[in-house]
Amino acid sequence: MAATVRTEEAGRARYTYRLRLSPASRHVLLAEWDRCRWVWNQCVVTSRQAHRAGEECGPAHLDKLLTGWRREHDWLSAGGSVPQQQIVRDFAKSRAKA
Numbered sequence: 001m002a003a004t005v006r007t008e009e010a011g012r013a014r015y016t017y018r019l020r021l022s023p024a025s026r027h028v029l030l031a032e033w034d035r036c037r038w039v040w041n042q043c044v045v046t047s048r049q050a051h052r053a054g055e056e057c058g059p060a061h062l063d064k065l066l067t068g069w070r071r072e073h074d075w076l077s078a079g080g081s082v083p084q085q086q087i088v089r090d091f092a093k094s095r096a097k098a
Contacts, residue, residue: 035079036087042069043091059092 021029043062050057066088070077076084 032079032083035076036083038076039066039069039084039087040091043088047091047095059088062088062091 042065046062046065047057050061063085066081066084070081070084
């Protein structure tokens, strides 16, 4: 990731950052990504079913479903609830724009 910063005298300065993960951290991060991707896919399926049935499927409904999904699946509840709730909010934003 590169960031550009304006300074008055020199013009521009560029900083480059690289994130290096340990194998254990990489494994945990990828597992969290997999859980969030599963939540996104479940939101898509639920939204399509609600659309076909003529029902509303908003973020509040999806949040309630997320709670149920976390109860049903131990592997899902092993991850953080905050990233999963953010996925639901991001999905709702994307649906509102579409």
